Amino acid sequence: MTAIEPANTQHKTSSNQGAWMALLAALLGWMFDGAEMGVFSMVGNAAIQDLLEELGKQDQAGRWFGIIIATFLVGAATGGVVFGWLGDRIGRVRAMALSVAVYALFTGFCGLAQNVEQLAILRFIASLGMGGEWSLGVALVMEVWPNKSRAFMAGLIGAAANVGYLLVGVVGLVLDKLLEQQIPDALTAVGFSAETVTMLTAHKGWRLMMMLGTTPALLTFVIRLFVPESEKWEEEHKTGSTSNWVAADLMGVLIGAVGPTMIIIAWAYDSLSFFGTTISLPMWLKLVITVVGMVIAVFGYTYPVVRYLQRSVASMGAANTLQSKQIIRLMLLGACLSGVALLGTWGSTQWAAKWAGEMTKNELQSREWTQIWLALGACTGTILAAMMGDWFGRRLSYFLLCVLALGSAELLYAFNSSYNTMFLACTFLAGTFTASFYGWLPLYLPELFPTRVRATGQGFSFNFGRILAAVGSLQTGVLLDKVFHGELPKAGMLMSLIYVLGMIVIWFCPETRGKPLPE
Secondary structure (H helix, E strand, O other): OOOOOOOOOOOOHHHHHHHHHHHHHHHHHHHHHHHHHHHHHHHHHHHHHHHHHOOOOHHHHHHHHHHHHHHHHHHHHHHHHHHHHHHHHHOHHHHHHHHHHHHHHHHHHHHHOOOHHHHHHHHHHHHHHHHHHHHHHHHHHHHHOOHHHHHHHHHHHHHHHHHHHHHHHHHHHHHHHHOOOHHHHHHHHOOOOHHHHHHHHHHHHHHHHHHHHHHHHHHHHHHHHHOOOOHHHHHHHHOOHHHHOOHHHHHHHHHHHHHHHHHHHHHHOOEEEEOOEEEEOOHHHHHHHHHHHHHHHHHHHHHHHHHHHHHHHHHHOOOHHHHHHHHHHHHHHHHHHHHHHHHHHHOOHHHHHHHHHHHHOOOOOHHHHHHHHHHHHHHHHHHHHHHHHHHHOHHHHHHHHHHHHHHHHHHHHHOOOOOOHHHHHHHHHHHHHHOOHHHHHHHHHHHHOOHHHHHHHHHHHHHHHHHHHHHHHHHHHHHHHHHOOOOHHHHHHHHOOHHHHHHHHHHHOOOOOOOOOOO
8 A cells, every 4th residue: 555545445446536535625625715815914914904094003914913813723623623623523524615615715805804803803703714624624534544654644634724824825926916906997988986996906916815815615515525534434424423422512612712812802902991981901800811711712612522421421431531621631731732723823934024025115026936935845844844754753743843842943134134135935934934834733643542532633733722822922012013023033033942841841741643543
């Protein structure tokens, strides 16, 4: 059996075709996921400047950039749990099709936003689907393909997402050229008013870029028509264990989402007004709210899994009690590993395109080229990281990736002061190592959980890490605006120290190299 041979090759040809279709649909889904994430990194600053311009609040752009990134990450965390729950309850394929439709449609709606609050809300809803698609696609592919192929599949997963990130940069370059005349002329020719054309094409055409995000909606038809359900899930469904997932438990997720919402509000404003009374938010109160919000989020997002495991113990016997406690422990450890990776990216290197634009005053298409070189490095790093997991073991490879990611981020921000070839080379290295975890995590996280809770368990682990990253991205915005007075490199260097925590946490996690997926 080769490294890219589908599982159960003794089955009829249609089974193999189904495995390839599952892989194709998941790769396309991850590619569009990467595009959804990349589009805001590239045009988000222009969008915020546009929406704040009439209010005369452009000086708040750095803070709102961090707020909307945080909102997106919290939505992805929530969606990872909700759609992961759906994947374990109704099947991977149906839930994945729904998740793609959600993130595609609401990304397009972002192009119609009239203020920054609307943009944040729409990004939140879009990210629900994006977070769900990641966990569902990983579960489906890892269950359809054999154990021997897992490292290669994980590398493809990470690479596909970054191809989407790269695609946004390329589209941005082309769009930037066409915005000069061709697109305005075409919109005018089909009957749009001059006012509408100006609105759609102003500020680097960010509205058009968002509207292009509806394209992945077409993928939902492919998923529903041609992608077969995971046999592992169907076998689990036949045992009746999937009936232990109860819709009422999702109320816990809604309550859990209140926690990070509190955190975002606390860091977004210095004071709040209620019924004519103004309440100031000093730093100590912001920190207290952050701690309380994280506690609420942990209990809320784990609630559906805890309730499911309680029902499983009741119906299948006390022998499952120990395994249930172990599952919760692994979910929390997985969230820490993902949080380090995500915070390192969203709190540090995701700001590189914004920094390039500031250094060049948005000339030389610096944002687009920075994003392209980040994505090229990321495509390289994700495949390399997955293979390292097989070469050195899961734990040692994660430790080494943290060392390399920290070094490359510090190199980018400490040794560059202008946009040039050296800057792009350092950007490539930073993209390679800080994004490498997105090839390692799809390899490792499915290996921690049995089939009955795999989509929910890894969905929580990866996407709850986004809440940690959301808190970090808020801190980057605050550091940038209030501490370092716009000196982005200093904020990026400080936030990249999170990788030191990853070097410690990984040794509390199990080694899974060479072991089959848990049943």
